[in-house]
Amino acid sequence: MTTRAIILFCSVFFVILNLHQICAFQVPVKRLRSSELQKFRIPRAAKLRSYMNESVDPCFDFYEFACGNWPSLRPASEAIQSTSPMKDLEDAVNKDLQTMLEEVVNRNDGQVGRKVKDFYTSCMDSENASRTVKHAFMNFAKVNSGMPAIDARFDERSYNWLIQISNLRKNFGMDILIGLNIKPDMQNRQDSRIYISEPSTLIPKGICKEADFKNSRYEELQTEITDNMAYWFDMDKGDGSKFATDLLDFETTLCRGMSEEVGPDVFPNMTRMTLSEMNSKFPTIDFQYFVTTSLGQPIPQTVYWQHELYFIHLSKILRSTPKRMTANYIMYRALLAISFPEESDKDMRASLCVEKCMKHFSKVVGEMYNRKNFNTETVEDIEQMWSKLRESFKADINSQEWIEETTRRQAVYKIVGMQLRFANYMKDLLHNEYGSLKIDRVHFWENILSLLELDQKNEVKKLYNNGGSKAPVGKEVEAFNINVGYSPMQNIIRMPLGLLQDPIYHRTAPYSYKYGVLGFFIARELVHGFDEIGWNFDETTAMRLWWDMNSTLLYKERAACFREQYVAYAGEGSGLSPIELDDKIREIIADNGALNISFNAYLQWLQKTDEPHVLYDETLSEVDYTNTQLFFISFAQNFCTSTYSKEEPIGFFPWDVPNYLDKFQVNGLLWNMREFSREFNCQPGTEMNPGDKCIIY
Template sequence: MYFSSLTLLWVVLIYTILMHCEARSVMDTPDISESNDKPTADYLQIYSDLMKSYMNLSVAPCDNFYEYACGNYGKVKPDRYSWHRRSTFADVVYTLSDIAEQLVGRMDLAEALNVSSELMVAQRFHNACLGAELYPSNAADPAYLDLIRSIGGFPAVDGAAWSASNFSWFNMSSHLTNYGANGLIREALLAAYPFEPYTKLPELGFDHIVNEVNFASNSSRAYKLNEERMRGYLKAFNLPDDKIDEVIAGVFAFWREALEVPQQCEVFYPFPIEIEFPQWRHYYDISWNGLHVSSKKFCDFYYIELDKVCQRHPEAVANYLAMQLLYKLDPKLKAPKYQRDYCAVTLVTSMSFLFNKLYMANNFSEEKRLEVSEIIQELRKSLRRSLEEAEWLDKETREEALLKESGIQTRIGSFKDNSRSDRLIRKIGSLKVVNESYALTNINLQRLIVEIERFSSRHFEELANDTKPQTMLLGMQVSAVYWMLDNSINVMAGLLEPPIYHRSWPLPLKFGTLGFTVGHELTHGFDTTSSYYDGSGNLRSWWSEKSRQDFEERAECYMDHYGGYVIPEINRRLNGKTTMDENIADNGGLRRALAAYRSHKKQLLEDPDQARISEQMPGLELTPDQLFFLGFAQVFCSEYEEEHYWKDLTNEHTIDKYRILGVVSNSEDFFQAYNCSVGSGMRPKAETCRIW
């Protein structure tokens, strides 16, 4: 839709941007963690062996660099708890959960930091989790059923006692948001003050989201996985098979009709519209005690049409929502051996601000911070050179771009807001651990998690209007982010673990992993979205018309390039438009990282006091540049099932495999490092895309 008013376009743009200002981010190896006591040579050999174990050396790097670098990851990856896709980047959470498992016993540290009472709560929860019988799923626990009945009911279980006339699908969905469950309201929070809630279009399904394509046949994986999940929950209530079949068929019939509702969302238009969905007030009353009701960021047209479908299938909708709550409360263990992992990961994710305080005091060293600061400075110098050398920028736009770069703030570890962090930690003290019922404890925990996530949004009136998102206070997370509203780059402490960083690594590996990650975030300051913000974080058009046109033409090259990739597992193309900013950041980030490595190496060699520079990993017969590219690729080794492709297909980040392929196939430096000729798999043609 096009609007004649320029002012209106800017308003729509800023709402669009802020609703997508989530943290942009690009091992189970406890014996090679930062704190191990082994000599560096031994450690490097261990990690080199790990890197080699991921590789498929039968594939030439110029034919398929992802397969060459990561082809064996699925076979050798650590056996850990997971109910989503696995990747080396995401696997860092296991390193952090292992650390949390150690920190949960550190009462001495907690006392020194004045969080001992909160750590005692964490200990009680951890012991309750370890001692509970979580496999198989305890879906039929009376506590879960009581909760379901209190918010809408479970007709499959309650039969004639459930009344359709007293049921509101919208109210039940609103209640589900209080436990973090994905019903028919998919809540998100704006990343900028005052952190209002808004809704994304719901995703139907459990282990596999469904759409018109993947749900067309009862032999499809989407059909089978969702049927299996629901059958498991319904069997727990000892329902007969014919009743189970009837309930599942009803949910599937509801899904098929719901999938026909046009996917239109009015969320980006903060002005009166002709059609309004009248029930939103209930959501704000149930989920927010009436707070933020005037913010009006909903998908009215979609919900008006969805309501018509739900009115035709009230019993199926209630059953679906009841099972969605069970799905949220379900640890989803595949075997009893994963329970310890689950409990440790839950500590990190549910009590993140407590463990962040312990982690930052115990595990984040000044030596790490100083080296990361040095790497960031090299990347920023590399970025400035890129801005200076971009021949397509005119003089005025270049000066503005350089001014923006000079104003970038750097934060390593986390953003400091001690008062808010302490208040978030104190929330943990309210968790009631019920010794005789893990189900009740779990319900209380899920409610606490949501309350913590909503904290800044609930208390916005007590906060300054330049308050940062509370996720930026968490150093113990695997994340880096460029924050356009204050022109800052934020590298979180939890990111500084293998496969992203280790102090003992040789320079090309550090720059190929952490250097790429930093370069990626810096490049976000000059992508198609952040380019509308100036060096002070103000929404302002600082580009000349010609430079903006040249920029957009170059950006389209990336859109076309990535849009050409077909995912054979689901026979779908990547969306080059949705992922464009991330692809620009990937390509610019890796180019800047290699230039920064070469510049840093040159400076070191010119220093007469500099000892020998480490540029190789033992046992990997690679040049420094080849090691650089291998390190980059192995940040994104992954293992996908069909459902993960469908889930990530709509993500702003390109699917891992194609992130690697897309970058190296646009890199002249990669072609030179591996001697790739035109016509090879990684270099199908001579032309490449480039902005920065």
């Protein structure tokens, strides 16, 4: 039988026979491809094959099978601490942005584009920044309530910590000791509301709360703070080290009153009340003064707040802590927000300056990147994939008998209402936002302060603006980003253009490749709409617990399986705090569901594709694997990693082996997937096909 006859035979029996068995071609298909296809597929096939270690049995260790040659071909080093496809993508996007920012201003950039390029120029002048940093930082500290560590004339009697943090929040948007955010109202998406919560910390929250002084992050921060004080103020190493120790001790004490929750998005634990009611509840903290001063206007409406125990603890700590210590901590955090590394290497500084531009001119840089990279055919291709992924998840939800019927029905409504959006920019709005901003090509530190002031003004506009209309609110993903984002309060998945390039996506790639890589990333955000955070919002994006009690309990039982699986694998090697472990399990559940959803979406696409020439293109030349096997190989290679270590691993424990935890990102998902075992003929009881499997979606 000829190859063409085989394909026609497959097409005729698509619906009758088992789809994945028929369409996973066992005979490599040879076909002359167009030049456009060849341009991507030949080098991609060569790379894919080169990273594989085909001497390893895929049923024993699929990560090693798919990525075994990566560390030797793409080794990490002291200069490059890690290598991975996502790191390659990040570097490629940053390089594109650097080139874009270094180009001569053109007509399409407009006045706002000129400002971001002028800021980039001022940032790249490392000599001028280093020469003026001490004067700039001394002056900033002086006009913002002072810093005893550098000012012998600091007046402790007149010092008031609340005045200091309120003015820093008002002028520069800095959240220190008290967290203040403006977000969509949980009960009314069309409105905005103030959220008061714990602030961020220098020390990662889990490490800080546990007071894990043996953690290497403490030593790193000690050095970092010491070096910063030397750079900013010429403080000698001994004084700088003592300053750092006192600062970290203060923050560790502060952390003891912090919650076990995962930051300000733990929606069910929020309380709503007026500022005067908060003052009555916490008489030692004048929240009405803090919020009114921070936002520059009276706030009559109620606010959301959480972390009551933290604010009780904060009051006690500040009463017992010398004012000099409090002032030093607050001012250090403020200076850190405007600081920039002392970096003279041109390439390294360029990378850091690009990051600053992305942070402070996010929409301007996004518009410039979008203008350069937007492609209608690519968007149409992604939207087609999105439709298949959504249909796949709907079918999956409807098949989950452990979820009560009423909850399943509401879940389907939410899936139907979920949208995938690309960034959209209107230059008139950008001009309104940045038109009054003063930026020049020389004064870097002044430029930073101007940008922080503008960021704060735009933050307040989310609550009100002078015309009384609301400014846009919600989580944004800019065109240059490389991570897909889901907003549970809007039920929107935001797709960045930065992700849509090799090695993650190419328009001419086989769909087995597209669904295995990009489809997985999109589906992961789909699943986040139905996890322990996402299920707090229903299909209308109103905040309510719409899962029934029985389904919720069964979900948590199934989630416990994933926790046991990961803990058994990682042992003591994970190094995660309880809070971080909760986050990790949530991501593992999303990853497992995403791979199932994306694979089934690919099968659905195959089922509706009856054109032989399209089916020919579902494999890669010189890669002797079926299309469905290519799906899993492509997925796995997205997580190939090499990490640098100064010391050779001891080897006493499994987690001492390089990339041991990285392997779980691949193998841990495939253990739970029967379709994978079927495609690679992994027999029950083999390493990659254990008897106990964890499944939610």
